[in-house]
Amino acid sequence: MGGTTDEWAQRLLGKPEAMLDEEERRVISGIEMGRPLARDAADVADERAEFGDRLADRVAAIGGSWGFIIAFSAVLVGWMLLNSDVLQHFGLAFDPYPYIFLNLMLSTLAAIQAPVIMMSQNRQSAKDRLAAGLDYETNLRAELDILRLHHKLDTMVLERLDALDAKLDALANPASRSP
Template identity: 45%
Template sequence: MPRFQITPEEQATLLALRAERPARSVAAMPPGTGQRVADAVARIVGSWRFILIQSTLLAIWIGLNITAVIARWDPYPFILLNLVLSFQAAYTAPIIMMSQNRASEVDRRNAESDYRINVKAELEIEALHAKIDALREQDILKMLGIIERLVEIRSG
């Protein structure tokens, strides 16, 4: 048989959650300037448009240096190109990590809020079950009293 009575600890938790109103308490903190920049960089660098543009620029760079249309400023093995790409990776990787860390923090706060809302809902349902059971029990006692009076009247 399921348990529909809540313990005193659960009652205290429920009262705290009712006062807190967890469904309304998850206010997203506005991101700072650095966080907005990190999000913008991650959004740009993580797009197909960026990959296609960068691939095109790399192909042009390599093509111009192989065909010598313009003076070979970076002959094979393209050391300057490797330096530019390493520089780009060295700066974008930490910026992307900052954006991911902020996103995971927001996800963690949302998950915690969802958990608190679920606990509150569970406790509220158990409290409602207890109230319904109490009302049903009162109704049964009233009906028994009525039946007893009817029996007394009939046998009387």
């Protein structure tokens, strides 16, 4: 079943090559070249990721973990104890109650961390869209391969039936046989 890309597109998808979208072009090209199509979405996304994307993912992974929450809580309690009891006893508390400097640092951290986490979520959404696109390509390829197999089997069955029909005709009309 050879032919040009346009013939493949017309035969398998019922539309000319010019009307194919990018996924359909990749599927037809893969069928035409006889190569596998399936790709891992995580690998493709990692290939496309820039340094900032990987950093955002790492910050979101760390900032959204129990380890970070426990460690950060310990730092906050330590800060408050240090400035309320220990250093204040010696008159050296650099951020006494109501901990204005601590509030400034927490606000700054939240102002930086929130957009970074949103960048990571946007990247995850892009990964999900990529995975859906790759799934579509794989499903389309499988569907087209099944259609091609059906066509091949139908052709083989029809050829076989024609051969049987010819044999039956030959048995029914022995006079038409040549000596």
